[in-house]
Amino acid sequence: MSTDGAKNGTRWLPRLLGVLLLLMGLALLAGGIKLSQLGGSLYYLIAGIGFALSGILLLAKRRIALGLYGLVLLGSTVWALLEVGLDWWQLVPRLAIWFAIGVLLLLPWARRPLTGPASKANTALLSVAVVASGACALASQFTHPGEVFGELGRESSEMASAAPDMPDGEWQAYGRTEHGDRYSPLRQITPQNVYRLEEAWRIRTGDLPTENDPVELTNQNTPLKVNGMLYACTAHSKVLALDPDTGAEIWRFDPQVKSPVGTFKGFAHMTCRGVSYYDENRYVSRDGSPAPKISDAGQAVAQACPRRLYLPTADARLIAINADNGKVCEGFANQGVIDLTTGIGPFTAGGYYSTSPAAITRDLVIIGGHVTDNESTNEPSGVIRAYDVHDGHLVWNWDSNNPDDTKPLAPGKTYSRNSANMWSIASVDEDLGMIYLPLGNQTPDQWGANRTPGAEKYSAGIVALDLATGKARWNYQFTHHDLWDMDVGSQPTLVHLKTKEGVKPAVIVPTKQGSLYVLDRRDGTPIVPIREIPVPQGAVKGDHTAPTQARSDLNLLGPELTEQAMWGATPFDQMLCRIQFRELRYEGQYTPPSEQGSLVYPGNVGVFNWGSVSVDPVRQLLFTSPNYMAFVSKMVPREQVAAGSKRESETSGVQPNTGAPYAVIMHPFMSPLGVPCQAPAWGYVAAIDLFTNKVVWKHKNGTTRDSTPIPIGLPVGVPSMGGSIVTAGGVGFLSGTLDQYLRAYDTHNGKELWKSRLPAGGQATPMTYTGKDGKQYVLVTAGGHGSLGTKMGDYIIAYKLSE
Known part of the structure; x- marks a missing residue:
């Protein structure tokens, strides 16, 4: 039998590998020259020459190609270890392709056609290199860079929750209470039985994206459970009342939101994070708490609508709804509606409304508003307004550009333009008589030469206002002269902390820059030290930078970026990311924006965003999901x-900044293949002991299952957009990761205990409650996030333990 066909069939492998190595080597050489000219690593230049020569020798059928390739692979392995150690995900782009080619070259079909001296040294050298590279890959499976392993080690700190009283099985506000701790005293679900959680019911709201909606249409709602019902809102500001045991719809309210231009496409985003609840009986029945003074109109509302929801709509209204039947409370304000555009002045469609629920006190409903970032220097006021919770009349208003004048704005007047706003959720301590506002910036974010004295004092910080007068009691600024969009998006969390000096009433403010600022909420004095650190200088012409920035000793900052920290799916896009890194300006955190292009890390989305944190006040444990994206x-x-340049969203594309001398181009720091240029992990779950201020545990969180064309769940740790909750049972829940799961964690050690696949993105904060059947439920909104690219939907899903 002739073997010519078989022999011919084996000749293609070394030729194919030779062509591949030649082309890949030349690509590395070209990029390596560019990188070396920028002062970067010489590896790519040297390796490119070595791989290209290996390819040429393979095409020439020279056996020495094996030895040369083995030498380059061995050198690459040593270089990779020196750069990143035994970090599996960082070794992959550096070695995976070269290891695979090395294995192929060791196959008999690759070696047989080669000619030259019959020395075994070439094969031996290649074998050693392949084994060394494979051994590194194997050893890296047992390391966990960036993670912290530990356990809290206590069930109680002899502390109790200081949040307002409510039945254990209810969730009456966005953060469960107006203290915003996202802690439930329920304990039916434990680390020992959470595996038994199963879906109890699911409903579809029917509110799906349309062709008239913006890209950033999101479903970030955390429903309330109170008054024997669940109350949820949708992206188009519809409210649903549901049976907590079955999900059956009891009533629905549609405010018929309208755009002044007939379409919502021009809106920066469209969402409803929640509604607010008020119950007349909650205050009347309080021991020693006198009934609030109510006008005749307010008394009529109290009788007709004793239990009310307050709905902020995407067309800038605040509507009072009877929580029992879904009817508008006609006696409130103007036929049940407050027009939030009053006194605001002109703005583009979608340029002003509240995306977040109002804060509720015994007497007031207090609300801020979203203002479009980086649109112009003449945007609406960021005024925060307090209305009478009964009749809807304006009680006070606080404008950072006119902070001392809190008297209600006179008819026909307008608030100051472009003042710092509050787009997120405030927290309230009625015992101290204060509301705590997380403030944004005076827009535009990256150009600060037009900042007013008020903006320079209050922007990107927290301000505590007197509930009775609206006057500022104290403030603390976290980012001075903010040029990086470090507005405070997280709801402040109010908790009593056990310190070495005794118990202190604290406010914890998580921030985009990674610091968790812990202040005495009575006067703003730091409980955890805050240091002013020197930061990079040199803003664009006409602007300036602050010489220092405030950094809390309690923070979840990652290490600063370096060229070695650049990543990619392959060595080629990793090399291009290294080139990008060298071409951008980066001198560490707070590198000013520049015409050259600056790297902002942590980036605009931040380490913490509107999902905030959850705090177990009994165990004194903070549970959270930090992100790390440049x-x-x-x-x-x-x-x-x-x-014709246009923005893609508020954090991507060309931002016009009309009225400023500069527009700004913003985008995530990504490789040409669409993966982050910085190495994973990009998302974690973590816990902090609030007595020691130490990280107890920190673990990678989430997979790539829904972020790549091939649905493989690589456990790299992905970003999360949405908040966590924590329970007395010792279980925490989180649903905001880019993969579509609701997960449960043991809060003592961070172990993932259970997860459930969601039909759409879960970029919302879950909640938990007790049903009429006495069972503990966990509920999540799964509707997706347009600009994050998660799957859109219209689901609300509840889980409980199986029998």
Whole structure:
């Protein structure tokens, strides 16, 4: 039998590998020259030469190609270990392809066609290199860079929750109470039985994205459980009342939101994070608490609508709804509606409304508003307004540009333009008589030469207002002269802390920059030390930078970025990321925006965003999901802005900044293949002991299952957008990761105990409650997030333990 066909069939493998190595080597060489000229690593240049020569020798059928390839692979392995150690996900782009080619070259079909001296040294060298590379890959499976393993080790700190009283099985406000701790005293679900959680019911709201909606349509709602019902709102501001045991719809309210231009496409985003609840009986029945003074109109509302919901809508209204039947409380304000555009002045469609629920006190409903970032220097006021909770009349208003004048705005007047706003959720301590506001920036974010004295004092910080007068009691600024969009998006968490000096009433403020600022909520004095650290200088022409920035000793900052920390799916896009890194300006955190393009890390989305944190006040444990994603910010002189340029969202594309001398181009720091340029992990779950202020545990969280064309769940740790909750049973829940899961964790050690696949993105904060059947339920909204690219939907899903 002739073997010519078989022999011919084996000749293609070394030729194919030779062509591949030649092409890949030349690509590395070209990029390596560029990188070396920028002062970067010489590896790519040297390796490119070595791989290209190996390819040429394979095409020439020279056996020495094996030895040369083995030498380059061995050198690559040593280089990779020196750069990143035994970090599996960082070794993959550095070695995976070269290891695979090395294995192929060791196959008989690759070696047989080669000619030259019959020395075994070449094969031996290649074998050693392949084994060494494989051994590194194997050893890296037993390391956990960036993670912290530990256990809290206590069930109680002899502390109790200081949050307002409510039945254990209810969830009456966005953060469960107006203290915003997201802690439930329920304990039916434990680490020992959570595996028995199963779906109890699911409903579809029917509110899905349409062709008239913006890209960033999101479903970030955390429903309430009170008054024997669940109350949820949708992206188009519809409210549903549901049976907590079955999900059956009891009533529905549709405010018929409208855009002044007929479409919502031009809106920066569209969402409803929640509604607010007020019950007349809650205050009347309080021991020693006198009934609030109510006007005649307010008394009529109290009788007709004793239990009310307050709904902020996407067309800038605040509507009072009878929580019993879904009817508008006609006696409140103007036929049940407060027009939030009153006194605001002109703005583009979607440029002003509240995406977050109002804060509720015994007498007031207090609300801020979203203002479109980076649109212009003439945006609406960020005023915070307090209305009478009964009749809807304006009681006071606080404008950071006019902070001392809190008297209600006179008819026909307008609030100051472009003042710092509050788009997130406030917290309230009625015993101290204060509301705590997390403040944003005076827009635009990256250009600060137009900042007012009020903005320079209050922006990107927290301010505590007197509930009775609206006057500022104290404030603390976390980012001075903010040029990085470090607005405070997290709801402040109010908790009593056990310290070495005794128990203190604290407010914990998580921030985008990674610091958790812990202040005495009576006067703003730091409980955990805050240091002013020197930061990079040199803003664009006409602007300036603050010489220092405030950093809390309690923080979840990651290490600063380096060229070695650049990543990619392959060695080629990793090399291009290293080139990008060298071409951008980066001198550490708070590197100012520049015409060159600056790397902003942590980026615009931040380490903590609107999901905030959850705190177990009994165990004194903080549970959270920090993110680590870098952004690029490039200032473009006005005359160089291309005609027709447009934004993709508030954090991506060309941001116009009309009225400023610069537009800004912003985008996540990504490789040409669409993966982050910085190495994973990009998302974690973590817990902090609030007595020692130490990280107890920190683990990678989430997979790539829903972020890649091939649905493989690589456990790299992905970003999360949405908050956590924690329970007395010792279980925490989180649903905001880019993969579609609701997960349960043991809060003592961070172990993932259970997860359930969601039909759409779960970018919302879960909640938990007791049903009429006496069972503990866990509930999540799964509707997706447009600009994050998660699957859209319209689901609300509840779980309980199986019998």
